[in-house]
Amino acid sequence: MSTIANERHFLTFRIAEELYAFDVAKTREIVDLTPITPVPNMPAWIRGIVNLRGAVLPVLDLRQKFGLGRTETKPDTCIIIVDITFAEQTHTIGVLADAVRDVFAISSDSIEPPPKLGETISTDFIEGIGNHADKFFLILDEQRVFAGAERVLTTEAGE
Amino acid sequence: VSPSRHPLFGEATTTSARIVAQFRDWKKGLLWFGGAWLLAGLYGLVLPVTSFWLLALGLLLLVIGVFAIADVSSGAIETLTRPPSAPSNLDATQPAKALPRTIDQNIPEAHLERLQEPNVTTVTAVTCDIRPELNTLVQRGLTLKGTLDTAISTLANDKERKVAIQAERERIGKVLRVLEQMSRRLEMVALNAAIEAARAKEYGLGFAIVANEVRTIAEKLRENVASALKSVELAVSSGDADERIVTALRASTESVSELLRQMDASISKLNENDVSVAKTDSPHVYPNPKEPLRVAKSALISTPKPASRKPTGPQVPSPVGLSRAVVRNPAGGVTVSLGPSVLPKPFAFDVAKTRVPSSSVSASKTKVCATAPVETNEKAEKTEAPVTRLEGGRDAEDAKFERF
Numbered sequence: 214m215s216t217i218a219n220e221r222h223f224l225t226f227r228i229a230e231e232l233y234a235f236d237v238a239k240t241r242e243i244v245d246l247t248p249i250t251p252v253p254n255m256p257a258w259i260r261g262i263v264n265l266r267g268a269v270l271p272v273l274d275l276r277q278k279f280g281l282g283r284t285e286t287k288p289d290t291c292i293i294i295v296d297i298t299f300a301e302q303t304h305t306i307g308v309l310a311d312a313v314r315d316v317f318a319i320s321s322d323s324i325e326p327p328p329k330l331g332e333t334i335s336t337d338f339i340e341g342i343g344n345h346a347d348k349f350f351l352i353l354d355e356q357r358v359f360a361g362a363e364r365v366l367t368t369e370a371g372e
Numbered sequence: 373v374s375p376s377r378h379p380l381f382g383e384a385t386t387t388s389a390r391i392v393a394q395f396r397d398w399k400k401g402l403l404w405f406g407g408a409w410l411l412a413g414l415y416g417l418v419l420p421v422t423s424f425w426l427l428a429l430g431l432l433l434l435v436i437g438v439f440a441i442a443d444v445s446s447g448a449i450e451t452l453t454r455p456p457s458a459p460s461n462l463d464a465t466q467p468a469k470a471l472p473r474t475i476d477q478n479i480p481e482a483h484l485e486r487l488q489e490p491n492v493t494t495v496t497a498v499t500c501d502i503r504p505e506l507n508t509l510v511q512r513g514l515t516l517k518g519t520l521d522t523a524i525s526t527l528a529n530d531k532e533r534k535v536a537i538q539a540e541r542e543r544i545g546k547v548l549r550v551l552e553q554m555s556r557r558l559e560m561v562a563l564n565a566a567i568e569a570a571r572a573k574e575y576g577l578g579f580a581i582v583a584n585e586v587r588t589i590a591e592k593l594r595e596n597v598a599s600a601l602k603s604v605e606l607a608v609s610s611g612d613a614d615e616r617i618v619t620a621l622r623a624s625t626e627s628v629s630e631l632l633r634q635m636d637a638s639i640s641k642l643n644e645n646d647v648s649v650a651k652t653d654s655p656h657v658y659p660n661p662k663e664p665l666r667v668a669k670s671a672l673i674s675t676p677k678p679a680s681r682k683p684t685g686p687q688v689p690s691p692v693g694l695s696r697a698v699v700r701n702p703a704g705g706v707t708v709s710l711g712p713s714v715l716p717k718p719f720a721f722d723v724a725k726t727r728v729p730s731s732s733v734s735a736s737k738t739k740v741c742a743t744a745p746v747e748t749n750e751k752a753e754k755t756e757a758p759v760t761r762l763e764g765g766r767d768a769e770d771a772k773f774e775r776f
Contacts, residue, residue, distance in 0.1 A: 222570035224563075237570040243563055291560070316566035 220318040223343060225350050226293060226310035229281045232350035233310075234343060239355050241294040241305065243313050246286060256361065257283075263292065263307055270294065272307040273362060284309040297355050297362075306359070319343055324352065406433030506586065506639045509558055510632055513551060513593075517629045520547050524621050541604060544621070548601045551628065555594040558635070562587035585638045593631045600624035 222237035244265060249272050251261040258277040262269050272292060276284045284290065289312035297304050327339035338358040339351050410430030523544045562583050569580035603620040 224567060237567055240567055240571075242567060243560060245560065288556070313560075313563055316563060316570055318570070 219320050219322060221321050221324070222316065222318045223345075223350070223352065224293065224316050225314040225345070227312040227314060228276045228279065228284075228310060232314065232348055233275070234350045234352045235293065235295055235308075235355060236340075236352070237316060239296050241296060244292050244294065244307075246290045246292060246309075259362070260284075260309065265294070265307070268305075270305055270307045271362075272309060273359060274309045275358070276309065276311070278358070278361075284311065287311065289313075295355055297359055299356075299362075306362070315345070317345055319345055327351075400437075402433060403437030406430060406435075406437040409433050506558070506561060506635070509554055509561075510635050510639065513554055513632045513635075514629070516547050516551055516554075517625060517632065520544060520551075520625050520628075523547065524618060524625065545601065545604045548597055548604060551597045552594065552601065555590050555597055558590035559587060559594065562590055582638055586635060589631050589635045589638065593628060593635070596624050596627045596631065600628070 223234040224237050224240050224243075225232050225234045227233075247263050247265075249261040249263050252259065252271075255261075258274045260272045260274045260277075263272050274284050276282060291310055291313055292307040293310055293313065295306055295308055297306060324341040324343050326341055327336045328342075329336070338354050338360070340354040341352045343350050343352055407430075409426065410433075413427030413430040523540050526540050565583035566580060566587065569583050572579070600621055603617050603624065606617060
């Protein structure tokens, strides 16, 4: 059982020129980019909502959140459907990615801790740094990377 | 030969309870019964009257029993040569490649019990779900390949007619662009399959191998189609039907069809590997629109009364993308459901052998995507352009995929 227990599966994707990854356990699927309906009064990195087979999901733009500009629509652009948990409630959201790369497993021992860049720069949204096929990728902590979304997603759900 | 197994007694020979259990099998029971009868007959030799008949009947039963048991033991030997049982295989001490064959051959009760766990339904549903989509994509690709071949041969044969050449080239370009989109779609389907396989952990190992295979082929397909497109663009820009370009095109399309065949083989493997798991598929669960909608409602922070924003009318799952509905079931697990309404509709792709007048096509309810090029010569009549039809009521997403 040991080999499987130590392995973690990741879905890597590209935002700008960098590779990022989500744990597959939190990922539901990848869908082609569908038209996003903008929602007023939202932070710029909440792009709007999409209709996924009758279900309405908010779509977040990580590129914008990382300060790398707005995600443009290209042939490879797609939406990753991710589960996040806020206040013990699971929310399903879409995340824009410039391209999806791969799904693979790496040993959890090979994951390096995130770099410490002093107290002023927070790197806590990075769960770790993985290495696959001689390329580094940042493993994102989906709880923390969408920290601002918590307010938006849970304010009314709690009422 | 495993010491714990015996051709006659099956499992362990040590406990008498096991032996008694074996009598439930009629073949083995017959053998033992025949033996007992024979003993009785031998004992009957000492007694008068019926001893001969007892002996004869006992012998007969024994012979039948031996024949029956020969059948059983050959089966038993077969099981012995197989890996012991699926659960120990699933412990993943073995390399993953050994898995796919064994999972479905002897799917034991223990495994069936574990199928009740939420993650496993994911594999089954995804297999049922992805398979038809992959199949339609490959079939469609093969059809396109046929059109491409005829178009290329026309291009090679009609060098004298400039207009014809131009039309053929444009048509080849169109077909290739559809193939390109198709390979992109295949890649995405395979990636989703890989995600599902990874989510299903050890149950998904066999499935993951096939998913990877499909993905590799899809990637190669995309590369090949891209190179074919390049040579078509070269042909269009250079302005005449160069032999070299035609040969390059032929080579690319050959590899495309080869890849499509490989893909077909992989998909049939998918069928084999997961058919037994698919048998124990859970009842279809249709998406509950409430939960994601609640998320969306809260996203609309400026909405004054969220209660009034209820979905109007039934939420029908539309055949978009993977056509898979992921919902959270009451047990807390993730269930992927599928049903007739979420399965992709078969592509209505016809290569019209007889000419379709463009007026009649546009008059009908079907939408024509690739219109036939201008009729130029006698030969073009045989190789009429593909008429891609969209069935009425198709989703916008599918329409986007079809359009090029």
